[in-house]
Amino acid sequence: MDKIEPFNLGRYKILEELGRGAMGVVYKGLDTGLDRVVAVKTINIHRGAVQLSEDEINKTFMREAQIAGKLSHPNIAAIYDIGVDQGIHFFVMEYVEGATLEDLILKGNKLSLIQKLRVIGSAARTLHYAHMRGVVHRDIKPANMLIIKNKEPKIMDFGVAKLASGNIMDRSDAENIFGTPSYMSPEQIKGEQIDHRTDIFSLGVSAYELLAGRKPFEGKSLQKLLQSIVFEEAEMLSYLDSSLPKDVDSIIMMALKKNQDERFGFASQMADAIDLMIDKLESPKGLPKVIAFEKQRVIQALKRNYLFFADFTDEEILEISKLSSRENFKEGHVIFEEGDRGDKIYVIIEGKVRITQRHGQPDEIELTVLKEGDCFGEMAVIDNSPRSATATVLEGPLTAMSINEIVMRITRPELCVKLYKNLASIISEKLRKTDNIMKELIDKLSKLVGS
Structure with missing residues (x-):
């Protein structure tokens, strides 16, 4: 500064x-x-x-x-x-306090692969939100993304974005091209009609730079740089860094397709692909899945003890268990924090979880304590919002079944609908309880005022 x-x-x-x-x-x-x-x-x-x-x-x-x-x-x-x-x-x-993604890249960022993928995925989902409202950013680049304390990106400069149609500043001449050259899409450079897929290309360039530490397209002059973007293919990321999974190549290279029609159709599709990649990376080979237990015993235990599974058939519960991970946490472990990106729901198999909230205040407020059979983390999964509270293991070790939101959405339609219907029922019940608490507080306040 x-x-x-x-x-x-x-x-x-x-x-x-x-x-x-x-x-x-x-x-x-x-x-x-x-x-x-x-x-x-x-x-x-x-x-x-x-x-x-x-x-x-x-x-x-x-x-x-x-x-x-x-x-x-x-x-x-x-x-x-x-x-x-x-x-x-x-x-x-x-x-907003934080360093730009550009700063982190220039300083040899210390983000793990998972953290980098989360930044890219979250940025893609944020762009999808804007695109669904008719807004194309047109200048997505690391300098326009702040990385705040919870490693979430904050996209800036939507104030200079253009509506997807009908703006008078849409010129094709070089002097009036909007965007930073290294991150511009081929269609921007050629002065062609652009849409939300231009942002997907620019995010792909930014993601490539974050993962590889260098830009995918380079040139000793502006003209050569622009020619590289329009005509040349970027080197595979896994060729530059053999530790990167091949799946990362396919995601980023699809975002960098020269032809708009060959890219992801929507930024949310790019986000989904990244979320699946993260889920795959976060499932260590040595971590037993719920399906590893004796099948019939697990199915009956889930139906008997957990309201969430009560109306599922044995076959459906078996399918859910294949989509789930069994996670173990020590007492005192913070499962997620307020403000974190929400992408998993949890069902407690054993142990207790304390749910707290700061809501911008210095001291935590305890909202509730959850026990065996309870479900938590569902609200952030429903609307892709940041976590509204912190979940900490109160009594451990805690064993929980976790289901990734993207895995839920790509399962067969009938099961997907049933899962979301049950989540909606859980949220509705929690809202009813909150409403009753509010009514009790209002009654108490009314009596105090009247006395």
Whole structure:
């Protein structure tokens, strides 16, 4: 961060420079009205709009700001405000502590393979959220992804994204191409029609760089770099690093296909492929699966003791057990933390789990204690949201059956529907209990107020 002489943009006091790029400068600032730290990004809007009048520029800026404001996702930097002051257009965003993915790559990142894949998968799922709302980022790159404390990516600069159709700044000339050259898709370079699959290509380039420590396409000049992106194939990742599984090659290389139609159709498909890869890597060969137990005994025990399995047939429970892993945790072990990405549900076979929540406060609040037969972690799996609480082994060793969300979704349709129906029933029951607790609290408060 570079120290600067403080100045003001509207009600925002600019404190220091955080970074700069072709599209503008990002500053750390103070919202003097609400007394909170924010990030302020000035936009060099004239660089990409030299053929537009001042009025067109302002209208475009307002429209793009409105697009960004529609996106509300934990992995997207939130837009608080927009403004124009002293002829400077700027966005005001949430201030997030963390290093960019670019910083981590340049410093020889210490992330494990699993952590790297989680970052890529989470970024892909976040892009899918934006794409389903008609927003294409167009400039996905490591510098636009912050890695926050729980190793989750926070995608920035959706404020300069363009709607998937009908924008007046869509030019084919080189001067007005949007994007950073090394991460641009072939169709961006050629000035062709682009869609959400452009972001998939750019994410593929970013993922390749994260995994290999170098970019897939290089050139000694801008022209040679662009030719490489359009015409040359990237080297296989496993050729550069023999420790990388072959499956990683197939995922990243599919994202890097020159032809849009040959890439993943949706970013969620890329995320699913990565999640399956992670599930495979996280299942050590020595870890016994639930199916390793004597089949009939396990099936009857599950149906008898666990409400979740009560209405499944023996054949269905056997199939579920094949999709599941048996996991063992020591007493005091944190299974997942508040804010972590949720991709597994757990059914307790033996032991107890304490569920707590901070919700931004310094002290933890105990929400409940779960015992044998209880299910937890289902809410984050249902809506792909970050974990809303922390799960810690209270009495151990704990034995639990874990099922990965992506594995649930790719199983046969009839079983998939039944699994999600049962999860919905569990969530509904928990909500009813919460509602009853709230009613009791309201009654107590009413009596206190009335006395």
